[in-house]
Amino acid sequence: MTNLLRHRLFWPIAVLVVLLASNLVFSNNFFTITLQDGHLYGSLIDILRRSAPLVLVALGMTLVISTGGIDLSVGSVMAISGALACLLIGDLSNPDSTTSVLLVVGAAIALCLVFGLWNGFLVAVLGIQPIIATLILMVAGRGVAQLITDGQILNVHSAPYRVIGAGYFLAVPVSFLIAAAAVALTVALTRRTALGLLLESVGGSPTASRLAGIRARRITIMVYVFAAAFAGVAGLIYSSDVSSADSNAAGNLIELNAILAVVLGGTALTGGRFSIAGSVLGAVIITTLDITAVSVGVPVETTLLFKAIVVIILCLAQSPTFRAKVFGRFATKKAATREAVAA
């Protein structure tokens, strides 16, 4: 039992279960999943579908945070990738051609890679603090997105493009499949190769890793490129879901939600050890919170208040100092008895 309580994913899972359970009280058919027109349908599926962009952004953010950095520019990158894709699709002679749409998607993601390289260059080569280096793109990026769309909301009508965010494959939402593939790819790369270890070592101490023969600089640049690429895909999902590019609304505040998701998942902002499963859980918790607010019937805006309370509770629960202060006497007594028993 204590092992279960001590597991780093215990608290995030507990919060998610409580949130889902509270839905049951307010809407009876919350857990029913039905098959309509060959699509799975239901609140749970909705949660999976709507968490996809946040899961993607949180994945990239996890990698960046594991190296001790942070990426504030993800929201702007989302806006830029959606804006570019919609602009190019608007110029296509045949917007329903799958090949051209794939080319457009490739171009949008390529542009995001460039922005990721830029962030990585600032952090790893110029040695600027990550929070500031990415602040530049966060401020300028939305301007760039508005420049691309000329300040308008671009609407597109393209069946293949619509599939990315709103389509279904074998009755499962495509956006969920994309996010799942990204998670699988990241897990494979970080846990089945040495990459994860290298990331954690760079996060622990860049200097020590460099002395140990790790190319810390290259790894740092790489994580920012990853983060930007994932953010770009998230931007495509978002803009495809609404069939338009809105430079102001796309990815608004998502950097904060993504950081929140990572922290909820138990990855410390100081870098070092990271948990991909935790970040995914964190992202799902945040989306569930938004959906729960709707089903409970409180105004959507007040989810902010919910979030604040959840953040405060989780941060305090994860703060070792707080735990020591509140449960301190209790814990030491227990440890003492355990030691006595062992002796």
Next chain:
Amino acid sequence: MIDVTTPPTPQRNRPLLGAKRVYKANTKHIPVLATLVLLVVMYSVGVYNYDGFGDTQVVLNVFVDNAFLLVVAVGMTYVILTGGIDLSVGAVIALTTTVAATLLEAGWPAGVVLPLALLIGTVLGLGMGCVIHFFKVEPFIATLAGMFLARGLSLLINRNSIPITNDFWTQMAQKRFRFDDGVFISLNVVIAVIVVVLAALVLAWTRFGRNIYAIGGNADSALLMGLPVGRTRIAVYTFSGFCASLGGVLYSFYTSSGYSLHGQGLELDAIAAVVIGGVLLTGGSGYVLGTVLGVLVLGLIQTIITFQGDLNSWWTRIVVGILLFAFIVLQRLVTRKAK
């Protein structure tokens, strides 16, 4: 990197053997001087290119339109000097204006509403400071929670814009100090200037100010030196919260309304102004004067874009981004040289 000198004193250079004594700027002053040069260049370009840009009132309007940002940025300067960050300021402005407008609409006297409004941010800042210090929660996360809390509360109170018709508020909003025909400043500017001067004095000449620089330089060393790290840190976040609330009050004078969406993204403007003003984001180096110049640069960009007429508002963001980049690289070069 503990800096206890005051902004205007140039560093005494050690006489070099066999070399002439030339004036060399203190490396800590270079970012501020660069901002000053930029400001002068921008102003000259404006005067040269646009009719009527040279009007005194154009400059004064930059102050009138940015008085609230100035106050908020001063609080942010204190926080950033200790090596922290405060993301909650924009949301605190929204909460302050909403609470003030709601209470005034309910018929509360202005004499009660004003202190209450100022208390909101101060208490929130105190709370965030305590969480950051006692529970060792990252400033970024703690103030993010504060931001969600303040924005959520103001949305909970009222989702719509509330007009303020209170007599005192209207009087304050319409109060003008006229120097000449058509040359004036608003009460907001006077309040902002008082805050700036007081903050600069406190930072330069009090023990509290030196403690702030010491903590920003190295918090562990400051603690080992016996400086009151905890008290200073909590005080800094409280001060920033107070500044944000005061900024909110000024904003409600300026717009005569309370709205839960006021001040969105304002924390970014404040951070940008502080960075452009030459305050080191790792803490420990920078001046309130620099922040004032940073706010003026932001304000002047807006003015130039308005005068130009055919440029769109998104150019503001792009130009601010480019300036941020330039100044951050400059800071980087300066600190590298200093080491």
